[in-house]
Amino acid sequence: MANPLQHRKPAADAGAPPHTPADRPYRLGILGGTFDPPHVGHLALARLCIEHLALDELVWIPTGQSWQKGADVTPAADRLAMTELAAAALQASGAKVRVSRMEVDRAGPSYTIDTVRQLRDEYGPEASLCWLMGADQLLRLHTWHGWQKLFEHVHLCTATRPRFELAALEGPVLEALAERQADTQLIQCTPSGRMWIDQTLAVDLSSTHLRQRLATGQPADDQLPPGVAHYIASHGLYRDARAGA
Template sequence: MNDFPVPPIGVFGGTFDPVHYGHLRIAEEIAELAGLKEMRFVPAGIPRLRRGPEASLEHRVEMVRLAIEGNSRFILDEREVIRGGVSYSVDTLRELRQELGKDAVLCLVTGADAFIRLAKWHRWRELFDLCHFIIAARPGHLLSTEGRASPGALPQELEAECRDRWTSSAESLKYASGGLIFTAQTTLLDISATAVRARVALGKSVRYLVPEDTRDYIAANDLYREQR
C-alpha cells in the first residue's frame, strides 16, 4: 500500500487494426475518471487469443501515433512490437513494473467482454500482482455492482479470484500498486475495427469513425483494400 496517492499509469493494449474513436474515447474518459498520469497505448504484436491483424505492425503503430498526436497524456509504447512474437500482457506489465518501480500504480484497461475471458490469458493470476484492472463497461452493465461482481457475471474460477478485489472508488487505485478491479462506466461508441475495415474494403467513408490523420494514412497506404 502507498501512504499517499500516486497518479496511476494506464496501459491500453490492443491490435488497433485500425485505432478508432471508440478506443480514443474510452482512453480519454478513463484517464479523466482515474486521474491518470498517462495512458500508454501498446499495439500488440501477435495476439494469442484472436486472429492476427490484417495491417502490418509498422502500419498499426503509425496509425496509433497519428491518432494520439496532440494529447499530452497519451503515449505510444512500442515494447510488444520490438519484442516480437506472441504478445502476453503479463510480460509487458512485468517489464513496466521493473522499469517504473514497485510503488508505481499500473492500471490495465480492458473491455468487459475481454475481462470475462481473463482466465484464458497466459499466467493470468500473476497480473493481479502487477497491476489494477480498469474495465470499460457500458452504463448499466452488470459485470459489477457496488464494488462486487454481479452473481453469475464471471466464470467460477475468475469470480473466486476477483471476489475481494472489486472497488467502487477510482481514488482507491492510487493507494496500491495493483490488485484491485474498478469498473468504469464509459461512453462506448458503437464502432469496431472490423466494421471500419469492412467499410474501407467496400470503398465506403470512414470519416468520423477514425481520426482524420489515421483515415488519410489508411488511404495513402491502400490498407484493407485487399478484401475487395
C-alpha cells in the same frame, strides 16, 4: 523522504517527467491492444480513464505478434503509425501520452503478463499501474496467458459497452471481480491487485466492425481519430474484409 522508486521512469522515455506530489504514487495507465485500426472508442476509453483515475501518464502499446489472432493482422509498422496518430489526439488531456514499441520490438508472441512485468520493473513497486480495457477484452480475460498473475503487477480497469451485462463474464473472472472490485480512490493510491468497472461509456464500436465497413467502401471517418483515415486510404489498408476481433 520520498521513495526514489516512486517517480522512476523508463530510460526510453523522452522529456522531463511530470511533477508528482510526494504524498501519492505515480499513476500510469496502460492501453494495450492490436489497434487494427485504433478508433474513437479507444480515445473515449483513454479520456475516461485519464479523468476518473487521475492518470499522470498514458502509454499506448500496440501488440507485436498477436498470439490469439494469428497471422491475419495488419503489419505492426502500420498499426504503430496509426496508434501514434490516435495518441496525438490526446496530447491536451492533462496526462503525458506516449506510444511504446515494447511489444512490437519484442521477439515472439505478445503476452500481456510479460508487458506488465517489464513496466512494473521500470516504474517501481509503488506506482499505481492500471491496465485499461474494453468490455470485449474483459469477456476474454480468462483466455489470456497467465491472466491471474496480472493482479500482481497492475489494476484492471474496464469501461463497458451499452447493454453489457456482468453476468456474461466467465466464472473465474466474475469471482475475481467479486473479490477485487474497488473504487477509483483505492485504485489511485495502491499499486495493483484491484478491478474497476465503469458502465457509463456509451460507445459501441469494434475494430472488427470498422474493418468490415472499410473493406466494403463505407464511410468511417467519423469513427477514426484524426489522421488515421488518411493513413488507411494512402496505404491501401483494409481493402478486403478480414475476420478477427
